[in-house]
Amino acid sequence: MAEVLVVTSGKGGVGKTTTSASISTGLAMRGKKTCVIDFDVGLRNLDLVMGCERRVIYDLINVIYKEANLSQALIKDKRYNNLYILPASQTKNKDALTKEGVGIVIDELKKDFDYIVCDSPAGIEQGAEMAMYFADKALVVANPETSSIRDSDRIIGLLSSKTYRAENDMPPIKESLLITRYNPSRVEDGNMLSVDDIKEFLSIPLLGVVPECQSVLDASNTGVPVVSNQKSDAGQAYMDAVNRFLGESIPMRFVSNEKKGFWNILKGKFTTSEVV
Amino acid sequence: MFSKMFSWKNSNKGSASAAKERLQIIVSHQGKNISDESDASNYVEKLQSELISVIAKYVKVTEDQVKVSLENSGKSSVLELNVTLPEN
C-alpha cells in the first residue's frame, strides 16, 4: 500500500527541500519505488537539489490542468531507477493547486509507487495546505530556534485539523520530528536549544537529528542529494532517518560532541582559549 | 532577591535558557495530547495579553513590564507573574 509523506515546517529555509531530496533518495536506495513532488509552485527548488533542472518539461500544474499526462511530467532520476521527481511550475502561483487536482494526481501515483514524498512550501497557506492535505505521515522539520519551533507547533495543529484524514475521521496523520542544522557544541555551550528541549516542546516522536554540515551546500551545488554522500555526517544522519522511517531502531548520532580523542580535546582547548 | 538570583543564573546559562523560557509561553503542544485540540492557539499567550490589560487598568505598565512564565516541574506547572511597577 502506497504511503504519502509530507515534509513540512511552517517556517521557511529550515531544510524541507534538502530533507525531501534526501529522504526520497534514501528510500529509493533502500529499494522503495519513490516519487517526490515539489509543491513550491512559483519558487521551485527541488529540481535543483535533485540535479534534474535541465530535464523539466512539464510540471505538477500542467498535470492538474490536463495539459500533460503524469507520465510526461515525471522525471526519472539519473542515479536510481526507482526514483521519480514531479517538479513544480515556475510561472504559476500556489492558488493553481486545487484539492481535486492534487487528489487525482496523488491517487494515480499511489497505484504505481511505494512512497510519495511531498515537499511543502513555507507558510500555512494554499501551497502548504495542499502538500499536507492527503498525507498519511508527516515529517516536521525544525531548526533549534524559537521561531522555527513555534511554527512547527502551529503546523502540528494544522496536521490534525486541516487534512483529509482529520476531516474524514480517519486515524490521524503519523507525525515525526526531524531536527536539522543542529550544532552539538553550541548546545554544550548553552547557546542552542537541545534535542531534549525541542522534543519536550513539540512532543512528537523524533525521527532524526541532522547536524549543520558543509556537505549540504556541496550537495546542492552539485545537484546530488546529500544522502548519497555517506562520508558526510549529514548524509549518514539522513540515511539513519530513512532506516528508522522504515522501522529499524538505530541510536541517534551527531547529537553530542562524541569525537573527544586526544587531538580533539587539544584542539578544543585551543579554540576555546582563542575565543575567550 | 530571588529574581536577582534568577537573572544571574540565566545570563550565565547562555542564550538557550532564554529561548526555553520564551517558548514555554508560546508553544501549545508540550506535554499535551495534540489530537485533543485543533489549531486553537495557546491559552498562556492569551492569558498573558489579558493579564496585561487588566493590570494596565490599575497601574501604568507597558507590555515588557509584565512577564508571564510557565515552568514545568514534574506533574504540575507553575505559572509565574512578574510585574515591574513604575517608580512613581
Ligand SMILES: Nc1ncnc2c1ncn2[C@@H]1O[C@H](COP(=O)(O)OP(=O)(O)OP(=O)(O)O)[C@@H](O)[C@H]1O
Ligand atoms: N544540515 C544542514 N547543514 C547546513 N546547511 C543546511 C542544512 N540543511 C539545510 N541547509 C541549507 O539551508 C538552506 C535552506 O534549505 P532548504 O532549501 O532545504 O530549506 P526549505 O525549508 O526547503 O526552504 P523553503 O522554505 O524556502 O522551501 C539551504 O541553503 C541549505 O543548503
Ligand SMILES: [Mg+2]
Ligand atoms: Mg523548499
